[in-house]
Amino acid sequence: MLAIEVERLRKQFKVQKNREGLKGALLDLFKREYTEVTAVKDISFQIPQGEICGYIGENGAGKSTTIKMLTGILVPTSGKILVNGYVPYKDRETFVQGIGVVFGQRSQLWWDIGVIESFRLLRKVYRVDERDFKRRLDELVETLQLGDLLNRPVRKLSLGQRMRCELVAALLHNPSILFLDEPTIGLDIVVKTEIREFLKRLNREHGTTILLTTHDLQDIEALCSRVIMLDDGNIIYDGSLEELKSRWSKGREVQFQFSDPVSLQALSALTAGQGVRWTKENEMTAKVWIPREMNVSDVLSRVVGAMEISDIKIFETNTDEIVREIYRTGGSEKTAEAENGEALPAMAGADSRD
Amino acid sequence: MLAYRVNYYSGIVIYAINIGAYYFMWKAIYGDAEQLGGFTAGQMTTYVAVSWMARAFYFNNLDREISNDIRDGSVAVQMTRPYSYIMVKMMQGFGEGLFRLLLFMAPGMVVVTLIFPIELPTDPVLWMIFLVMIWFSFLINSQINVMTGLFAFFVENNEGLMRMKRVTVDLLSGVVVPIAFFPGWASEVLKWLPFQAITYLPGSVFTGRIAGSAVWEALLVQAAWFAALIAPIAIMWRAARKRLFVQGG
Numbered sequence: 001m002l003a004i005e006v007e008r009l010r011k012q013f014k015v016q017k018n019r020e021g022l023k024g025a026l027l028d029l030f031k032r033e034y035t036e037v038t039a040v041k042d043i044s045f046q047i048p049q050g051e052i053c054g055y056i057g058e059n060g061a062g063k064s065t066t067i068k069m070l071t072g073i074l075v076p077t078s079g080k081i082l083v084n085g086y087v088p089y090k091d092r093e094t095f096v097q098g099i100g101v102v103f104g105q106r107s108q109l110w111w112d113i114g115v116i117e118s119f120r121l122l123r124k125v126y127r128v129d130e131r132d133f134k135r136r137l138d139e140l141v142e143t144l145q146l147g148d149l150l151n152r153p154v155r156k157l158s159l160g161q162r163m164r165c166e167l168v169a170a171l172l173h174n175p176s177i178l179f180l181d182e183p184t185i186g187l188d189i190v191v192k193t194e195i196r197e198f199l200k201r202l203n204r205e206h207g208t209t210i211l212l213t214t215h216d217l218q219d220i221e222a223l224c225s226r227v228i229m230l231d232d233g234n235i236i237y238d239g240s241l242e243e244l245k246s247r248w249s250k251g252r253e254v255q256f257q258f259s260d261p262v263s264l265q266a267l268s269a270l271t272a273g274q275g276v277r278w279t280k281e282n283e284m285t286a287k288v289w290i291p292r293e294m295n296v297s298d299v300l301s302r303v304v305g306a307m308e309i310s311d312i313k314i315f316e317t318n319t320d321e322i323v324r325e326i327y328r329t330g331g332s333e334k335t336a337e338a339e340n341g342e343a344l345p346a347m348a349g350a351d352s353r354d
Numbered sequence: 355m356l357a358y359r360v361n362y363y364s365g366i367v368i369y370a371i372n373i374g375a376y377y378f379m380w381k382a383i384y385g386d387a388e389q390l391g392g393f394t395a396g397q398m399t400t401y402v403a404v405s406w407m408a409r410a411f412y413f414n415n416l417d418r419e420i421s422n423d424i425r426d427g428s429v430a431v432q433m434t435r436p437y438s439y440i441m442v443k444m445m446q447g448f449g450e451g452l453f454r455l456l457l458f459m460a461p462g463m464v465v466v467t468l469i470f471p472i473e474l475p476t477d478p479v480l481w482m483i484f485l486v487m488i489w490f491s492f493l494i495n496s497q498i499n500v501m502t503g504l505f506a507f508f509v510e511n512n513e514g515l516m517r518m519k520r521v522t523v524d525l526l527s528g529v530v531v532p533i534a535f536f537p538g539w540a541s542e543v544l545k546w547l548p549f550q551a552i553t554y555l556p557g558s559v560f561t562g563r564i565a566g567s568a569v570w571e572a573l574l575v576q577a578a579w580f581a582a583l584i585a586p587i588a589i590m591w592r593a594a595r596k597r598l599f600v601q602g603g
Contacts, residue, residue, distance in 0.1 A: 093438065099434070
């Protein structure tokens, strides 16, 4: 069954234009001018139950707007949304019983009261049975190690502690879908890892569908089987992380530190016919670029057999670089190619720069 | 509660001082006069005390809270909960009102009656009616507050509007000056506005200026205003949901 179904979803905002100067300000008093901004442009996607899906894109790409429409906060301008079988903005009060939401930048806990008091209040709000609540809370408190935090007021928690409490708060009513809007923002690496582990476990043990937006691609690598990438309100990629990497990645580079001075010709001759490319850093150091589909060992074996090597380093283009590249080149003109599922000629061209 | 002990006692004192200030002001205005605007000096003293008692209950800052929720975007979190946002805010206001009435106003009233010659009615029926009437006062005032707060969805900053509303309610509801003291045309206009239903009507009933079948009429006016204000709130809320532009991401 599908947990989330979105079809040609669109959201437009009217943004007020402020005219310049005193005259402009006076004019604004009487007649406002607005510009229409389309934050989400007719996107469609489906997420099956039990999937962990990452939703990425630059700031202002429309991620948060989509999440807010999916959680029933915003009313879409047009298009169809079905989450858990509900139209979120229409049946909001029943619908939200089945979802959990965490906004990394906003707290849903009450600032002045103890964490446990917030949880009890939420139990009442969601009408969770006392026994279920107890069991669920114990389980969550144990896995997230919150034991001694429960009686502290929220304002005395560190960000990492608060974030773990936010997760508990979003999960007390045992939702089948969890929405996370930048859940790891501003957290240190230890807490990030803890939260990732927890989410994985939640997905594994309870089959919870998770949709998260993030700027931290390690979140995606650690968690997501699927990535949806958004740029300027359009989906520019929807598929597995592996495929994203292989489609956009530029291969690997291996740097050799030789014991003796070498020449480019000699190196090129060694790897003739392999389609690799050598560049010389200095007298003793050279780099070889290896296309993604080729094994590094094929190249290594030829070089190692012929030369004396004092050091080797392998550089893999990591996801950060890939994504930065996509953002930078503006994914929009590649949308068509991405949808056709073909290798990208533009990228391939850039690669063979010899 | 203990942590806020100073806050608590000063709250009681503030109510006593407010009533005292108005008492002395009216005493000066009355001078030797027996009756002004249909109020005897004694009735006026009681009216002042009663209107403050009502105000303790109906007053709340829902407008500010709602507009803050909207401006800092935390209304988004509220919308992910299975309840009606406006209902929750109203109930929160009710809790605050009850707290203020029982813990600030009641002790303040005891202090005030010891100092000033305030005669409160002894008829339990009148007390019952008064309680019903200030319940409506609370509802109407909160409805006005909710509407003022919701304006934050439509304008970027509704600070000015909130200040205006606060002064308007205090002045036109009859806390500062009973409506009978306004010039003829003004009190005629005010009869057609919801503000008199907040303080003036319950105050007048409780001090005995309105009696007999007129009491039911006053109650009916309140109920009518409560009903009339439901629709605009519903319309505003609907429009707001469509416009909702969660600020700050």
